[in-house]
Amino acid sequence: MAEEDQTTETTEAQTSNLVSIPGPPRIEGQIDPNLRAMVEWLLQFYSTFQRIIAQLDPSNGPGAADALQNVIDPASATPATAQQTANDAKALATAANNRSIANRDIIRTFGQFTITGTALTETVEFDEEQPNDTYNIVITAAAFTGTPAFEAFVPVGIAKTTEDFTVSVSVAPGTGNSVTFDWQLRRNDEDE
Numbered sequence: 001m002a003e004e005d006q007t008t009e010t011t012e013a014q015t016s017n018l019v020s021i022p023g024p025p026r027i028e029g030q031i032d033p034n035l036r037a038m039v040e041w042l043l044q045f046y047s048t049f050q051r052i053i054a055q056l057d058p059s060n061g062p063g064a065a066d067a068l069q070n071v072i073d074p075a076s077a078t079p080a081t082a083q084q085t086a087n088d089a090k091a092l093a094t095a096a097n098n099r100s101i102a103n104r105d106i107i108r109t110f111g112q113f114t115i116t117g118t119a120l121t122e123t124v125e126f127d128e129e130q131p132n133d134t135y136n137i138v139i140t141a142a143a144f145t146g147t148p149a150f151e152a153f154v155p156v157g158i159a160k161t162t163e164d165f166t167v168s169v170s171v172a173p174g175t176g177n178s179v180t181f182d183w184q185l186r187r188n189d190e191d192e
Contacts, residue, residue, distance in 0.1 A: 021048055039082045040074040046089050109185035112142065115152065115169060116178040124183065125164040133160040135187040139167060146177030153179055 022044045025037035113122045137160070141153040151171035159166040173179050 021045060021052075039077050039079070042082060043074045043077055043085060046085055049089075050092070110183060112180055112182055113167070114178050114180045115167070115173055117175055118172045120170075120172050121166050121168045123164050123166045126185075130162045130185075133162055135160065135185050137165055137167075138184045138186060140182050141179055142182045143180040144173070144178065146174070148173035148177040148179050152177070155181070 022041060025034075025041045027034050027037070109126070111124065113124050115122045137158050139155050139158075144153070149171045152169050152173040154169065155167050156170045157168040159168075167181070167183075169179075
């Protein structure tokens with residue numbers, strides 16, 4: 001008997017961090033109990049959804065954690081509190097969507113450049129000036145011609161300004177050789 005209790009406790013401890021969406025209520029055909037069941041289910045669903053989002057996106061910071069602590073207890077819910085909870089959910093979802101749209105637009109800054117011959121650097125100018133130089137540049141060698149040295153494929157430095165960035169390699173590709181790189185500009189929301 002004690003062994004069964006211990007196994008149950010271990011299983012509950014292992015699954016306590018798992019979050020799952022609650023199933024919808026059974027509708028019985030009576031308006032008052034059905035409405036109460038639906039409101040309770042919506043509140044549980046919303047609460048669970050917020051916990052899942054918080055687990056998946058820790059960059060939401062303390063604002064999201066504070067919102068999670070203010071979820072209404074389904075036992076004391078009223079139509080007014082349910083409406084307020086729904087309004088809060090919409091506000092959080094809209095804010096997350098706006099961050100997603102902003103990130104999608106930021107990530108669209110990308111291109112290619114080629115370091116050729118005896119050159120050790122290449123400067124890439126932006127179509128639009130950046131608000132500051134705290135962005136990150138992700139660079140990947142994409143193609144080459146001839147037989148450049150291995151070091152010509154590895155950027156060793158990036159000098160950044162608001163108008164452009166300059167990439168350096170430690171060894172030039174060599175006469176008749178070139179290396180083409182793909183690049184992508186990335187920045188955090190708070191950088192702008």
